[in-house]
Amino acid sequence: MKKRFVPFLVLLFLWSATIAQQDAMKKFTRAYYRSNPFEMTFGKFVEHVMLDPTLSSRVRSPRTDTSLFIFSATYTSFNPFQFKPARVDVALLEQNIQLYEGRPQGDTIMLYVIIAHGDSTGSGLSEIKKEYDRITRRNKRIFFNAKEESIGEDGVDGMITNFFVSYAQLSPVSVEWISGLGSRPLLRLTMRIRNRGNETVLPMSLYDSQ
Numbered sequence: 001m002k003k004r005f006v007p008f009l010v011l012l013f014l015w016s017a018t019i020a021q022q023d024a025m026k027k028f029t030r031a032y033y034r035s036n037p038f039e040m041t042f043g044k045f046v047e048h049v050m051l052d053p054t055l056s057s058r059v060r061s062p063r064t065d066t067s068l069f070i071f072s073a074t075y076t077s078f079n080p081f082q083f084k085p086a087r088v089d090v091a092l093l094e095q096n097i098q099l100y101e102g103r104p105q106g107d108t109i110m111l112y113v114i115i116a117h118g119d120s121t122g123s124g125l126s127e128i129k130k131e132y133d134r135i136t137r138r139n140k141r142i143f144f145n146a147k148e149e150s151i152g153e154d155g156v157d158g159m160i161t162n163f164f165v166s167y168a169q170l171s172p173v174s175v176e177w178i179s180g181l182g183s184r185p186l187l188r189l190t191m192r193i194r195n196r197g198n199e200t201v202l203p204m205s206l207y208d209s210q
Contacts, residue, residue, distance in 0.1 A: 169205075
């Protein structure tokens, strides 16, 4: 009886850990994004983002035989951060990457991106860095793991933290601050998701079957 009971406890523990990490994704999304892909079908989610009445300056490039889907816009009033950015943008970008060795042609995932533009002065960069520190510090407590790396190339400076959940090999969330790309420093939040049967899943996760 004990031999049967132990594997059950292991499975129960793994199931509980997976649910906790799913909650981490939901908490992160609710905190910083207006549309939540985990609370509706994938199609409804894309529609919810694109038809958001608080958006302006919409740009859409549909998928073709030679290009992937791109959508970007600017929020007129939405600001999930604890400072006042000069502008907050949203983007949905399809990206082709090779998730599995058996598919050299690659797989299509979607990047769900929020970008806060800081003030062009030194105080703007300081506010961006503080918000980056605040977000990474808060979310390191709820995600399974986090890896931070510096960004420094061709005059671009910054830091990026990739967050991980226990049931996906690819980081589903990245947070970064960047300066040197333009006149304003940026705070960028990127979520990596995938459409599986009109349901949102994380790439390379238990729910993303090959």
